[in-house]
Amino acid sequence: MDVRIKTPLPHGGKLVDRVVRDRERAKKMAKGAAVFDIKPTLYNGMPVRNVYREIMSICYGFFSPVEGSMTHAEVERVLKERRLLSNWIFPYPLVFDISREDYQKLGVTSGDRVLLRLKGQPFAILDVEEVYEIDPPELARRTFGTPEDNPEVVKKNFDEKHPGYVIYKSLNPIVLAGKYTIINEPKFRPPFDRFWFPPAKCREEFAKRGWTTVIAHQTRNVPHVGHEALLKNAAFTGDIAPCDGILVNCIIGAKRIGDYPDEAIVEAHEMVNKAGYVSPKRHMVTFTLWDMRYGNPLESLLHGIIRQNMGCTHHMFGRDHAAVGDYYDAYATQILWSKGIPSFGFPAPPNMVEYGLQIRPQNMAEFWYCPKCGETAYSANCEHAERQRFSGSFIRSLLAEGVFPPPVIMRPEVYKVVVKWWKHFNYPFNNKKYLIEREQRLEVDLEPLDI
Amino acid sequence: MDVRIKTPLPHGGKLVDRVVRDRERAKKMAKGAAVFDIKPTLYNGMPVRNVYREIMSICYGFFSPVEGSMTHAEVERVLKERRLLSNWIFPYPLVFDISREDYQKLGVTSGDRVLLRLKGQPFAILDVEEVYEIDPPELARRTFGTPEDNPEVVKKNFDEKHPGYVIYKSLNPIVLAGKYTIINEPKFRPPFDRFWFPPAKCREEFAKRGWTTVIAHQTRNVPHVGHEALLKNAAFTGDIAPCDGILVNCIIGAKRIGDYPDEAIVEAHEMVNKAGYVSPKRHMVTFTLWDMRYGNPLESLLHGIIRQNMGCTHHMFGRDHAAVGDYYDAYATQILWSKGIPSFGFPAPPNMVEYGLQIRPQNMAEFWYCPKCGETAYSANCEHAERQRFSGSFIRSLLAEGVFPPPVIMRPEVYKVVVKWWKHFNYPFNNKKYLIEREQRLEVDLEPLDI
Numbered sequence: 033m034d035v036r037i038k039t040p041l042p043h044g045g046k047l048v049d050r051v052v053r054d055r056e057r058a059k060k061m062a063k064g065a066a067v068f069d070i071k072p073t074l075y076n077g078m079p080v081r082n083v084y085r086e087i088m089s090i091c092y093g094f095f096s097p098v099e100g101s102m103t104h105a106e107v108e109r110v111l112k113e114r115r116l117l118s119n120w121i122f123p124y125p126l127v128f129d130i131s132r133e134d135y136q137k138l139g140v141t142s143g144d145r146v147l148l149r150l151k152g153q154p155f156a157i158l159d160v161e162e163v164y165e166i167d168p169p170e171l172a173r174r175t176f177g178t179p180e181d182n183p184e185v186v187k188k189n190f191d192e193k194h195p196g197y198v199i200y201k202s203l204n205p206i207v208l209a210g211k212y213t214i215i216n217e218p219k220f221r222p223p224f225d226r227f228w229f230p231p232a233k234c235r236e237e238f239a240k241r242g243w244t245t246v247i248a249h250q251t252r253n254v255p256h257v258g259h260e261a262l263l264k265n266a267a268f269t270g271d272i273a274p275c276d277g278i279l280v281n282c283i284i285g286a287k288r289i290g291d292y293p294d295e296a297i298v299e300a301h302e303m304v305n306k307a308g309y310v311s312p313k314r315h316m317v318t319f320t321l322w323d324m325r326y327g328n329p330l331e332s333l334l335h336g337i338i339r340q341n342m343g344c345t346h347h348m349f350g351r352d353h354a355a356v357g358d359y360y361d362a363y364a365t366q367i368l369w370s371k372g373i374p375s376f377g378f379p380a381p382p383n384m385v386e387y388g389l390q391i392r393p394q395n396m397a398e399f400w401y402c403p404k405c406g407e408t409a410y411s412a413n414c415e416h417a418e419r420q421r422f423s424g425s426f427i428r429s430l431l432a433e434g435v436f437p438p439p440v441i442m443r444p445e446v447y448k449v450v451v452k453w454w455k456h457f458n459y460p461f462n463n464k465k466y467l468i469e470r471e472q473r474l475e476v477d478l479e480p481l482d483i
Numbered sequence: 484m485d486v487r488i489k490t491p492l493p494h495g496g497k498l499v500d501r502v503v504r505d506r507e508r509a510k511k512m513a514k515g516a517a518v519f520d521i522k523p524t525l526y527n528g529m530p531v532r533n534v535y536r537e538i539m540s541i542c543y544g545f546f547s548p549v550e551g552s553m554t555h556a557e558v559e560r561v562l563k564e565r566r567l568l569s570n571w572i573f574p575y576p577l578v579f580d581i582s583r584e585d586y587q588k589l590g591v592t593s594g595d596r597v598l599l600r601l602k603g604q605p606f607a608i609l610d611v612e613e614v615y616e617i618d619p620p621e622l623a624r625r626t627f628g629t630p631e632d633n634p635e636v637v638k639k640n641f642d643e644k645h646p647g648y649v650i651y652k653s654l655n656p657i658v659l660a661g662k663y664t665i666i667n668e669p670k671f672r673p674p675f676d677r678f679w680f681p682p683a684k685c686r687e688e689f690a691k692r693g694w695t696t697v698i699a700h701q702t703r704n705v706p707h708v709g710h711e712a713l714l715k716n717a718a719f720t721g722d723i724a725p726c727d728g729i730l731v732n733c734i735i736g737a738k739r740i741g742d743y744p745d746e747a748i749v750e751a752h753e754m755v756n757k758a759g760y761v762s763p764k765r766h767m768v769t770f771t772l773w774d775m776r777y778g779n780p781l782e783s784l785l786h787g788i789i790r791q792n793m794g795c796t797h798h799m800f801g802r803d804h805a806a807v808g809d810y811y812d813a814y815a816t817q818i819l820w821s822k823g824i825p826s827f828g829f830p831a832p833p834n835m836v837e838y839g840l841q842i843r844p845q846n847m848a849e850f851w852y853c854p855k856c857g858e859t860a861y862s863a864n865c866e867h868a869e870r871q872r873f874s875g876s877f878i879r880s881l882l883a884e885g886v887f888p889p890p891v892i893m894r895p896e897v898y899k900v901v902v903k904w905w906k907h908f909n910y911p912f913n914n915k916k917y918l919i920e921r922e923q924r925l926e927v928d929l930e931p932l933d934i
Contacts, residue, residue, distance in 0.1 A: 034834045034843060264864055268719035272821055272832070273846040274863065308866030309856060315864075370723055381723070383485045392485060395724040405760060406890060407858040412725065413715055413766075415759030439857060 037245055037271040037345050039238070040390035043337045044097025044120045047231050051091050051214045055481065058215035062154055062483045065147035066140050068130070070155065072286070072471045075202045078464070079471035080195065085285050085321035086126055087148070087156050091214040092230035094320050094338045100211035101128035104164040107207075111174045113377040114333070119387040121377075122337065123330040125175060127166070128158055128212075129204040135163070146208065153478035154216045161210040172200035176327055176359070182375040185329055185364035194356055195288060196325030218476030224284065227298050229318040234279075235343040237316070243277035245270040247346035247394060248339035250332075250354065252283045252324060254292045254300040254450055256442045258422030261399040261408040264310050266348035269394045278315045279344055280304075281335075284475060285323040290428070291462045294319075294475070296453035300446045307445035318342070321475065328353055328360035329368040333382055333389075340391040348394045369393035401440050408440075431460050488696055488722040488796050490689070491841035494788045495548025495571045498682050502542050502665045506932065509666035513605055513934045516598035517591050519581070521606065523737070523922045526653045529915070530922035531646065536736050536772035537577055538599070538607050542665040543681035545771050545789045551662035552579035555615040558658075562625045564828040565784070570838040572828075573788065574781040576626060578617070579609055579663075580655040586614070597659065604929035605667045612661040623651035627778055627810070633826040636780055636815035645807055646739060647776030669927030675735065678749050680769040685730075686794040688767070694728035696721040698797035698845060699790035701783075701805065703734045703775060705743045705751040705901055707893045709873030712850040712859040715761050717799035720845045729766045730795055731755075732786075735926060736774040741879070742913045745770075745926070747904035751897045758896035769793070772926065779804055779811035780819040784833055784840075791842040799845045820844035852891050859891075882911050 052058045072079035089095050097120055102110065106117050107125040116122050130138070140146055146158040176197055177186045190197040220228050229237060238246055247270075249263040267275045280301045284294045292300075298319055305312040320338050325331055331354035332347075339347055353365035361367065370393070372378035372385075383389045402409040404416040422441065430437050431454075437447060454460040503509045523530035540546050548571055553561065557568050558576040567573050581589070591597055597609040627648055628637045641648040671679050680688060689697055698721075700714040718726045731752045735745045743751075749770055756763040771789050776782055782805035783798075790798055804816035812818065821844070823829035823836075834840045853860040855867040873892065881888045882905075888898060905911040 034832075034841075264861070265716065265719050268716050268845075268861075269721065269725070272844045273817075274720070274848075274861075310864045311866050313863075366724075381485075390485075393723045394719075397725075410715070410719075410725075412764075413761045415762050 039235070039244060039343050040340050040345060042093070042096045042231065042341050043389060044118065046096070047093040047341060048090065048096040048099055049093055049232065050099060050212060051217060053217065058481065059483055061213065062147045062157055062215055065145040065157060066138050067147045067149060068134070068138060069149045069152070073199065073202050075198045078467060080202055080286050081199045081323040082286065082471060082474070083128060084150050084155065084474070085323055087212045087214065088218070088321045090126070091156065091212055093341055094231060095126070096231070096337075096341050098122060098126060101158065101207060101209045102126055103162045103209040104207075107166075114330070115377065115387065121333065121382055121385065121388050123327065123333040124325060125171060127203070127207040127209070129166070130206050130208065131204045132206060134204070135206045140208070147483065150218065150476075151474065151478055154481045154483055155218065155478060156212050156214045158208060158212055159210045160208050164207050164209065165205055166203065166207055168203040168205065169201050171203065172197045175200050175325075176330070177376065182373070184373050184375055185361045185367060186359065187361060188359055190359055194326065194359055196327055196356075199323060199325060216478055216481040218478050220476055223295055223299050224319065224475045227282070227302070227317055227319050229342070231341040231343070234318060238277065238343045241277065245275040245346065246277040246279050246344045247275040247348055248335070248342070248344040248391075249278060249280045249348050250283070250335050251280060251297065251301065252287070252291065253424065254296055255304055255446060256422055256424070256427055257401070257408055257440060258399045260304055260309060260443070262348060262350055262396055265399070265410065266394045266396050269346055275346060276314065278310060279339065279342060280315065280317045281339060281342065282317065282319040283322050283324050284319045285321055286471070287324075287462050287467065289462055289464060289467065292450070292460070293453050293457055293462055293466060294470075295456070296450050299453070300449040303445045303449050304443070307443060309443060324354065326354055326356040328355040329364040329373060329376065332365040332368060336382060336389045336391045340389055344391055346392045346394050348396055350396050351398060366395040370395060428461065490686070490695060490794050491791050491796060493544070493547045493682065493792050494840060495569065497547070498544040498792060499541065499547040499550055500544055500683065501550060501663060502668060504668065509932065510934055512664065513598045513608055513666055516596040516608060517589050518598045518600060519585070519589060520600045520603070524650065524653050526649050529918060531653055531737050532650045532774040533737065533922060533925070534579060535601050535606065535925070536774055538663045538665065539669070539772045541577070542607065542663050544792055545682060546577070547682070547788075547792050549573060549577060552609065552658060552660045553577055554613045554660040555658075558617075565781070566828065566838065572784065572833055572836065572839050574778065574784040575776060576622065578654070578658040578660070580617070581657050581659065582655045583657060585655070586657045591659070598934065601669065601927075602925065602929055605932040605934055606669065606929060607663050607665045609659060609663055610661045611659050615658050615660065616656055617654060617658055619652050619654040619656065622654065623648045626651050626776075627781070628827065633824070635824050635826055636812045636818060637810065638812060639810055641810055645777065645810060647778050647807075650774060650776060667929055667932040669929050671927055674746055674750050675770065675926045678733070678753070678768055678770050680793070682792040682794070685769060689728065689794045692728065696726040696797065697728040697730050697795045698726040698799055699786070699793070699795040699842075700729060700731045700799050701734070701786050702731060702748065702752065703738070703742065704875065705747055706755055706897060707873055707875070707878055708852070708859055708891060709850045711755055711760060711894070713799060713801055713847055716850070716861065717845045717847050720797055726797060727765065729761060730790065730793065731766065731768045732790060732793065733768065733770040734773050734775050735770045736772055737922070738775075738913050738918065740913055740915060740918065743901070743911070744904050744908055744913055744917060745921075746907070747901050750904070751900040754896045754900050755894070758894060760894060775805065777805055777807040779806040780815040780824060780827065783816040783819060787833060787840045787842045791840055795842055797843045797845050799847055801847050802849060817846040821846060879912065
């Protein structure tokens with residue numbers, strides 16, 4: 033006999049909530065702590081990561097059950113088995129790294145408390161449990177795997193052309209391990225504020241909307257019609273009917289030159305429902321703060337964790353999921369979720385191992401526009417030679433030339449959102465100036481908190 | 484931890500196979516049996532049913548675990564609880580009925596064997612276990628339910644405008660109960676021959692094609708673009724990816740004036756894959772012999788049984804499933820498969836009760852053509868006012884006027900199939916002449932078998 037699909041438990045059993053909302057208590061907690069100002073990680077002068085995003089995602093429960101910067105033993109277990117010390121699966125080392133100089137200045141050790149400031153204001157505290165050294169290039173190599181160690185899916189050695197590799201390679205050599213606690217909640221700047229649904233709030237929203245089956249859609253892009261087709265057709269899976277809801281969860285954080293600005297990404301996805309292509313009654317746009325590691329199967333694991341924590345029952349995975357270049361097999365994520373990747377610690381898919389996930393994969397093939405079908409057609413259905421593939425680079429080249437893309441490629445309302453932010457930033461895509469300024473501006477402001 | 488969906492067991496545990504393929508053995512079995520010529524059941528001079536189709540569907544295993552004409556006790560249990568005496572769920576009484584005169588002439592009783600002839604040739608034997616009388620109008624009433632007894636879904640009393648009610652009401656008063664055995668396999672006439680996949684063969688074909696997840700699509704129609712959208716989008720459900728296969732299973736049998744001829748129905752569905760709209764690699768057209776009872780939720784139960792026996796893992800159910808008129812709630816089938824219909828014996832859905840089905844429902848809402856979306860849009864997604872509903876009657880009225888339907892309504896290749904059979908039968912739809920002649924011609928021919 034069959035059993036109905038229910039809202040999954042949070043990964044690890046309960047949602048992490050490490051946010052102190054009582055200002056007096058917050059002040060007390062910060063008193064006397066060593067002070068450290070959070071700065072972005074730079075590579076060749078360009079910001080590639082800001083640890084504040086990890087602190088936010090951890091403390092608001094997106095990465096449950098992770099509660100802080102990992103200890104040496106936990107990092108080792110993650111690298112060897114992709115599991116936390118509590119056995120729950122997790123793909124990436126997450127650490128609070130500082131330079132030797134900063135460490136000298138800070139003068140803290142196990143048992144001490146550090147007050148982390150962001151944009152000059154108190155933001156969070158880190159209770160130091162352990163201080164240890166790392167070898168960043170070695171950590172970077174082990175994080176993403178190698179063709180020798182992970183022959184199932186790794187096609188070539190990672191290098192500085194890979195932004196995730198760069199993030200790990202650029203880490204400072206000293207790690208302060210310990211739990212984070214946010215003591216001064218950052219306020220999201222528009223347009224991000226209306227898309228901020230941390231897991232607990234997101235689950236409440238699902239309940240309010242009467243959604244049980246919800247399929248997550250990962251994005252770091254302005255949606256073209258092919259993306260829309262993926263998200264709305266993948267949603268025909270569900271339980272005894274198509275999914276109640278579609279959760280678009282944008283990854284907001286350090287990006288690359290040529291990507292769309294994050295502001296355009298969230299609003300363009302929202303436009304899909306505002307313009308009525310996917311009813312706002314079943315489509316919801318949110319974001320998670322994270323500097324993408326582009327780890328394809330490993331990133332998909334993090335995506336599964338984030339969206340399960342948000343309450344999703346299903347996750348759409350396509351070709352080249354969260355991938356850059358051809359380091360991984362284009363279908364590495366689908367391999368992980370359909371049979372597992374033993375060399376990464378998964379003899380079975382992540383939802384079929386102990387201490388694994390509950391979210392279910394929906395592995396999708398490709399959509400293209402087919403004039404013979406007269407519609408966006410699914411690759412497993414359409415047999416016509418007239419197929420026209422959606423190409424993000426082609427669309428970007430149209431935009432760069434100021435060409436209004438045809439509506440079978442991009443919805444006109446979505447294009448107008450791109451133009452809105454183009455006017456705002458003077459360029460439709462991220463340039464160096466945007467990338468540097470956005471790391472100063474960030475997505476948040478912090479109110480003063482006198483310690 | 485999740486478990487993968489497997490090919491379901493046949494309903495009742497094993498496929499019924501009551502076909503004797505050894506001609507010498509067949510002859511011996513028929514020797515000395517009383518002979519009876521199968522004739523169609525008539526109502527107002529029009530054929531409404533031919534019991535040969537039930538015998539075919541039973542002996543080839545489509546209706547497993549049913550093995551013959553039901554005993555009185557079994558009919559009672561089916562009517563009261565929609566279960567066979569073996570506890571397995573089943574929606575309809577299935578009986579071999581004859582007139583008092585024929586019964587007198589036949590002179591058989593429990594323990595006797597009857598040789599059933601079709602088109603003048605030996606076809607099957609019926610081993611009589613019991614002879615009993617029925618009250619056809621009462622049986623008809625109890626078969627479909629009443630607003631008093633089945634308030635969840637029955638909206639008004641059944642009457643002679645309902646073709647299923649007419650079938651039961653037109654039954655002869657004497658039932659010969661007992662198992663059927665086909666002793667002379669009928670040969671399907673073209674075009675039906677290439678669509679004949681009895682359950683065992685169908686399961687072999689699935690295995691050969693490497694299909695595990697297969698979604699069944701019920702049809703008694705030439706497919707318009709809305710039907711195509713339903714079948715191909717419902718197929719995005721599956722297990723960890725969209726269904727491997729789509730099984731279109733046409734119901735072939737007595738039809739009504741104004742329906743499409745069965746020949747056009749099977750070939751038009753086949754054209755959907757031949758013309759490349761849904762690849763023949765994942766789309767397969769078959770049929771089941773059955774004079775539709777149009778019992779909406781009850782018919783959906785039979786459809787579930789048939790397609791589970793054929794090896795399908797999923798079944799698409801839409802609005803007004805196998806319905807005529809407004810006797811049942813338009814969503815009665817989806818109510819049955821999402822929460823059950825207690826008054827029909829289902830306090831839970833048919834795949835969530837003991838001795839129930841394993842096939843999973845995919846309850847779908849509506850598709851319409853939306854010029855704003857620029858495609859066939861799903862009702863839960865599209866919020867535009869421009870929507871154009873697919874109307875079978877509208878399409879039929881276009882065809883009747885000789886108007887080539889627009890390609891967003893009917894694929895041109897599908898229309899050509901309609902025209903092909905239109906030329907053949909001199910009319911695009913079933914008229915009285917077609918309906919009478921087709922019951923003489925049937926879908927099969929039988930080779931001589933000298934007893």
